Amino acid sequence: MANLSFSDENPAVAATSFGGGIFDVSACEGISGGDSKWGSLGFMDLLGISQDFIAPSLFDSFQPPPPPPLPLSTSSELHRQQQLQQGHPSPASTVPESSEVLTNPTTPNSSSFSSSSNEAANDIHEPTKVEDNEEQEEDQDKTKKQLNLKPKKKKQKKQREPRFAFMTKSEVDHLDDGYRWRKYGQKAVKNSPFPRSYYRCTSAGCGVKKRVERSSDDATIVVTTYEGQHTHTYPITPRGTMGIGLDPSGFSVPQPQYFHQHQHQQQQWQPYIYNSSPSLNISTTRSTATTGLNASFPSFLRERRFNTPSSSASLLTDRGLLQDIVPTQMRKEAKEEQ
DNA sequence: CGACTTTGACCCGCGC
C-alpha cells in the first residue's frame, strides 16, 4: 500500500515552476469503508496538512519540490518562506497566474496553453463590478432562469470562477478535503465509462464547486476540479475530526499534535499534482485568482510541494475536464498533430 | 427529520 515511488522519470517537468503529479490516495484503502466518506479521517488528514500552511501565493505553492518531496517541511522550504516574508520572492513567484491550473506534462513548454480564467478575465463586461458580487449576480441569473424571466439586458458571457484541476490516484471518487460538499449532479462523460460528478460547497453563500471524474485512461486516477473561492473559513463543519485550527485568513492551521500524529501516514502517500504549463500567463497582480485559489483550493494542495511522474502524463490531454482547461484552439492543434 | 444522493429533464454554449 505504501507506495513511495517518487518519480524522477520526468525531471524536465518536475523542474518546471509547476511541479506536478498525482496524489496517490490508495492509502485510504482500509481506512474508508464508504464510497465518499472516510470515516473520521479526511483527505486532509491522510495527506497530512503541511507545516507551511501559509502559502504566500499560488505560484509559490507549485514550486518544484526539492528532492525528496517528503518530509513536507524541509529546510529549503523554510528558507524560501523566510525569503518571501522578507520580501524576496522566490523565482517561482513569477510564475504566471492562472485561476485554473492543471498540469499538462505533455506540453510543458507550450506557450499557447492558457487558462480559461484568462479568457474569462478578458470577458469582463462590467469592469466596475466587484468580484464578490459576481456570485450573487450569477445566482440572480439562475433564479431568473428558473422563473423563465431571462434578463433582457445584453447577453453576458458567463463568467467562470477561477478553477484548479488536479489528479488524484485514489480508490474513492470524492475525496474528503475538509469542506462539506453536496452532490448536485452527475453526467456521463463522453468517451469515458466513468461519470462526472458535480459538487457544491454546502456552506450558505459559498458558491465553490468541484467536479470529480475518473480518468478513462487510468481508472485509478481521479480528476478533481475546484471552481470558485470559499467565502468561509476552512473547514465549515468537518466530517471528521480534523484537529485543524483556523487563522483569520481562512487558512488551515494544523495543530502540532495533529501533525505528529499523522506523520507516519504522510509517508504512505504519493502526493503529486499536475500543473499547467509554466508559460501560463499568471500575474501576481490579479489577486482574485490567487486568493481565490488559495481560498478554495484545498490546503493540502496549496501547501505541498509536488513531484511529477511521467506516467499518466497525458491523462488530461485528451478529454474530460481538460476540455474546460485547454483552449479549444490548442486542442485542435493537438488533434491535427496526431 | 434533516442532510445528502440519485437521476431525468432542462438550459445553454458551441461547432458545424
Next chain:
DNA sequence: GCGCGGGTCAAAGTCG
C-alpha cells in the same frame, strides 16, 4: 438552425 455535450435544477429516494 440544429444537434451535441456540458452544466444545473429539482423531485424523489436514501441514510443516519
